[in-house]
Amino acid sequence: MNSLILRVVGRLLVPLMLLFSVFLLLRGHNEPGGGFVGGLMAVGAFGLYSLTYGVATARKALFVDPRTLVGLGLLLAVISGFGAAFIDAPYLTGVWFVWDLAPDFTLHVGTPTVFDVGVYLVVIGGVLMALFSVEDD
Amino acid sequence: MSWLLLSPMLIPFLGASVAFLAWNRPRFGQVVGVVSAVLLLITSVALLLDVHANGIRVVQAANWEAPFGISFVADHLSAIMVVLTAIIGLATIVYSLFDINRERTYYGYYPLLLTLLFGVNGAFLTGDLFNLYVWFEVLLLASFVLMSLGGTRPQLDGTLKYVFINLLASALLLVAIGLTYGMTGTLNMADLAVKLPLVENSGLVTAVATMFLIAFGIKAGIFPLFAWLPASYHTPPVAVSAIFAGLLTKVGVYTLIRAFTLLFTQDVGYTHQLLLWAAGLTMLTGVLGAAAQFEIRRILSWHIISQIGYMIMGLALYTPLALVGAVFYITHHIIVKANLFFVGGIIKRLTGSFELEETGGLYKASPLLAVLFLIPAFSLAGFPPLSGFWPKYILFRAGLEVESYLIVAVALITGILTTFSMTKIWAQAFWKGTPEGAARPVRGSRFRELRALYLPVMFLAGITIVIGVYAQPFLELAQASAAELLDSRAYVESVLGEGAYDPVLALTGSELGVAP
């Protein structure tokens, strides 16, 4: 689609949407958001990009093949569950690391976060796979 | 301990994700597939032995306590099904090494196959109704893509019908689950087994039970909900057809058995009578449909339906002996049915066609294949001493014991017609000479070239003979699972803890805040 408006707006919106998708992903654990929504937002960004500049350019902008993203995401998700083995709990039990970085700021990083990142990647890869295959024709 | 129970899910999942990651290295995908399948077989046998020795095994995923989190439960039936999945998975992956072309491998065949095994095992092991829905969707999504992979026109047509009818069933299942939750306030199957009998409005329970019957019935392919099966199962490559034929409808049968022994036993007179009618009609329509077909894969597809009827018959009669027959029948059927599809694939390789008219001369050209066809074919028809004889014998006896002569008569007629179908393939593809319009002349067995196809067939044929000749341990396993199915006390107590089985106590013990 060769539209000047879309290209100008797209250039502005795509980075914003990608940034927002990461924000949604990280916010997800205690507040509305998460891997699925974040992933969809990122898919929206790449979808918009592919509409404006064509699928080939969008594929290039993604750097990796969507299938690799699916594989990576699945792997992250399944590995995150094994964290429970170290605290002798059943599979998928959350393991949390807490760092006091500043007086009023503690960083919680845990295996559920890794799981969420996995979901994020699977959603991006899976939906983009379908989207690109339809748009290609 | 918990890792052994979860390994039937974790191994294929891990394999699938690694193989997905290396999607552009098809060889690597094949290696990952074979390795995962072997590991899966080893761990699932270990799980079955463990369950047989120590009783029902339970894991509360992510450490959430029983009715609140998701429980994974391995009783005899689940463990048997998981072992069968592993056997068929291994056979299919080895068969695929030759049968699946490079293009399909490149588009993620092995990761998808492993995802399918992941979903099937999850469905067998979960102890939570909603989680069961999720597993169904996992295995369905993998099966959708597997069925359409390659994108030939018949495949697209078949997938269309397969996908849309199955999605309809899933939606129905979702609604039924929602209503169950509304009645009881829980979705943990053990908890449901305690709380469903206490629901005052028993008519509603029966209505919901019927919804489950329809949803699972579509997936199992019982009468009159099977139309999608003969429309789609003959379209994908043989390896895919075989694993679908062996496993997928049996997931439906497994869930039917689970639902109508553990959960919905309040109105047996209605629900199980309905099942009995469905069983008889399933057998008859399936076998008559097969009699009208002259394409090997389509004959076999119709036979899946008629065989489902036998399993449902065992469930519907609802006596200890009948359930033993049903479980034994599933064991025998999964192996034999997948094997017949595999043999069909070799027939196609040797003669160039699936159409019976265009095949022939195989008995003379390949006595090896003739023997390998006769073993599963006669087993399917129920000839002693092969594996099909025992479950049929048990089911007939169970039918006669409760004096349901009609269903036994139907089952006998179906058996005879099955023999007819198998002799039809035998006479046309093996006995008859090479026909005029044959696609290509048959030149021997080509064993050396097609060994990746022959090996799984031999492996499964060997299991068929072992089950037939040395049936005692298999019978014992089936008896143990039937005993567990009929008395849900052990299941409930191993999930919820000691003393949970007393219905009144359970209600006051864990009040969920949802008034029925």
Add this chain to the structure above:
Amino acid sequence: MEWILAIVSGFIFACTLYLMLSRNLLRFVFGLSLLTNAGNLVIFTAGRVTRAAPPLIEEGATTAAATTANPLPQALILTAIVIGFGLLVFSIVLAYRNFEEMNTMDPDSIRVAEPLDETDKDAGDVRIEGAEVRT
């Protein structure tokens, strides 16, 4: 309150059935997406509609202070939405690929896998000339 939702979900089911029976693949896909939503609405209603506090526990406390709304149906629906989304994406792609190959949206005229007679095997090809899409 529940009875309104019950009627609404019943109405959506009716729409779904109408769409699914109208012999057009695209309408069938629309029907499917509606069907999942109707199912979600049933779960939502089955979880009881109550006016209550959100199911959050105050920091330091071990139980919720007031009667809280039931959090489980939302979790179930969220899962169902995610799954429904994935399946919808697949069915749209599938319906589109079918249209490309067979040049028809009428499921009754697609008989490649189960030909009624020999001519049916090529039925899709014949249709390319008079490609009709019922809307």
